[in-house]
Amino acid sequence: YYMNGSVFSTGKYTDSRLDSVWNVYYIDGKLKQRGIYLNGIGTGEWLYYYETGELKNRGNYKNDYKQGIWMTYYTTGEILSEINFNLGKRDGTAKAYTKEGKLVETVIYKNGEKMP
Numbered sequence: 257y258y259m260n261g262s263v264f265s266t267g268k269y270t271d272s273r274l275d276s277v278w279n280v281y282y283i284d285g286k287l288k289q290r291g292i293y294l295n296g297i298g299t300g301e302w303l304y305y306y307e308t309g310e311l312k313n314r315g316n317y318k319n320d321y322k323q324g325i326w327m328t329y330y331t332t333g334e335i336l337s338e339i340n341f342n343l344g345k346r347d348g349t350a351k352a353y354t355k356e357g358k359l360v361e362t363v364i365y366k367n368g369e370k371m372p
Contacts, residue, residue: 258283267293282307291317306331315341330355342367 258264262285267278273296280289286309291302298317306312308331315326321344328336334355340348345368352361364371 270295320344340365346370 260283262283263281265278265280267274268276270276274293275295277290277292279287282288284307286307287305288307289302289304291298292300298320301314301316303311304313310331310333311329312331313326313328315322316324318324322341323343324341326339326341328338330336332355334357335353337350337352339346339350342348346365347367348365350361350363350365351359354360
């Protein structure tokens, strides 16, 4: 709980490990993030939200690491960036866009390192 009494997070534990869908909230009660833990390990799709309620990030965890394409959105819903992850490190193509959808940057990563 926050100091003002509002709920900080909800979810279940099994044998002292996070083990269910977990929701984390902003102090005003709006959803901040939602994701799944199995035996204390982050897995599956995770969603993160702006304080105003719009989707901010969407991506997957596998064995507690970011895995695959992670999307970041402007508050207006347009794609801001898409970045590929492997075992929690940037790996592959990362792209950034303007609010109008114009591609403004493409970067290649390998095992977390930016390629020339």
